[in-house]
Amino acid sequence: MTYCAGIKVKSGIIAISDTRITSGHETTIAKKVFTVNKEKHSFFIMTSGLRSVRDKAITYFKEIIDENDESFNKLYKAVNAFAVQVKRAASEDKSSLKEAGLNFNLNAIVGGQLQDDEEHKIYLLYPEGNWVEVSEGSPFVIIGNSGYGKPILDRAIKYDSTMRFALKVGFLSFDATRISANDVDFPIDIISYKKDSFNIIERRYESDELHTLSKKWNDTLRDAIRSMSHDWMERLDIEDKSDSVTK
Numbered sequence: 001m002t003y004c005a006g007i008k009v010k011s012g013i014i015a016i017s018d019t020r021i022t023s024g025h026e027t028t029i030a031k032k033v034f035t036v037n038k039e040k041h042s043f044f045i046m047t048s049g050l051r052s053v054r055d056k057a058i059t060y061f062k063e064i065i066d067e068n069d070e071s072f073n074k075l076y077k078a079v080n081a082f083a084v085q086v087k088r089a090a091s092e093d094k095s096s097l098k099e100a101g102l103n104f105n106l107n108a109i110v111g112g113q114l115q116d117d118e119e120h121k122i123y124l125l126y127p128e129g130n131w132v133e134v135s136e137g138s139p140f141v142i143i144g145n146s147g148y149g150k151p152i153l154d155r156a157i158k159y160d161s162t163m164r165f166a167l168k169v170g171f172l173s174f175d176a177t178r179i180s181a182n183d184v185d186f187p188i189d190i191i192s193y194k195k196d197s198f199n200i201i202e203r204r205y206e207s208d209e210l211h212t213l214s215k216k217w218n219d220t221l222r223d224a225i226r227s228m229s230h231d232w233m234e235r236l237d238i239e240d241k242s243d244s245v246t247k
Contacts, residue, residue, distance in 0.1 A: 001048075001144050002017075002020075002032060002049075002144030002184070003016070003018045003142070003144050003145050003146075003177045004017045004018070004032060004046040004047070004109055004142065004143045004144055005017075005109075005140060005141070005153070005173060005174070006111050006140065006141050007153070007157060007166045007169075007170055008122045008134050008136075008139045008140070008159070009159060009162065009166050010159055010160050011194065011195055012163050012192065012194040012195050013111050013120050013191070013193040014167045014170050014190070014191070015044060015046060015170075015190070016167075016170045016171065016174050016189070017033050017191075018144075018177075018178070018186070018187075019031060019188065019189065019204075020183060020184055020185045022183045032046055032048070033046050033202065034047075034058050034061075036078075036112075037200050039198070040114065041069060042112045042113055042193065042197075042200045043078060043110060044112055044191050044193075044200055045058070045082065045109070046109040046110075046143070047106060047109075048105075048106075048143040048144035049105040049106040049107060052093075053089055053093060053097075057085045057086045057088070057106060058085075060088060060089065061081065061082050061085045064081050068081075074114050074116050075112055075123070078110070079123045079125060079131055082108065082125065083125055083131065084129070086108070086125065086129055087128075087129040089104075090127065090129075106127050107124070107125065107127060108124075108125040108143070109124060109141055109143055110122070110123045110125060110131075111191075112193060113193070113196070113198065115198075119195060119196075120195050120196075122134040122141065136159040139158070140153050140157055142173075144184070145177050145181050148176045148177040148179075149172075149173030149177040150173070152173050152176060153169060153170070157169055163194070167190070175210075175214050186205070186207035186210075187204050187206050187207070190202070190203050190205060
């Protein structure tokens with residue numbers, strides 16, 4: 001499985017991807033982010049799904065970028081071009097994958113800004129090649145293992161959040177997924193993009209670099225739960241001393 005999240009706030013984009021690849025009982029580390037940083041052309045693609053399908057679609061798309069990058073003046077055009085390669089990979093592999101009991105399940109997050117885009121954008125691309133744009137009303141998207149990390153994003157992220165705040169919340173969303181799912185883990189790749197900068201910054205973080213932050217969040221969460229009122233429990237006849245035992 002995978003955890004990839006893209007968060008669009010007013011001042012820019014934050015995106016986070018884990019690197020764990022699971023094949024049967026074996027796990028390896030592999031990058032799930034592809035970036036393009038050229039003059040007035042800055043965007044990234046994060047993917048979830050079968051690694052073989054992802055690699056084929058990205059390889060095909062790299063050729064398109066190398067030969068025709070100047071023809072894309074808006075991000076949605078690059079998304080459409082990648083969608084063509086996703087459908088190409090599907091036409092080549094979908095039937096054989098089905099025979100093997102596997103699904104063609106490539107989803108992608110594409111984010112960034114091209115020269116004629118009035119602002120930075122994020123798109124969610126489906127395996128069928130269709131897409132939706134992330135909006136101000138719901139300024140984030142997750143692909144892969146989304147169930148554990150989505151609630152904190154729902155509660156905390158707003159379009160006018162700062163990029164630093166978005167990164168903190170995005171990390172905690174990943175961390176919640178990592179703790180609850182054994183197929184998502186460090187290292188993580190983090191993308192930051194400031195509006196109109198046309199410069200994507202990418203950094204990789206190992207577990208030991210963020211361990212203190214994860215522990216701080218766990219401790220803070222426990223303390224917050226302990227501080228909640230007990231008044232609403234009175235009808236259940238739960239003794240106070242049991243609360244101290246379970247702290």
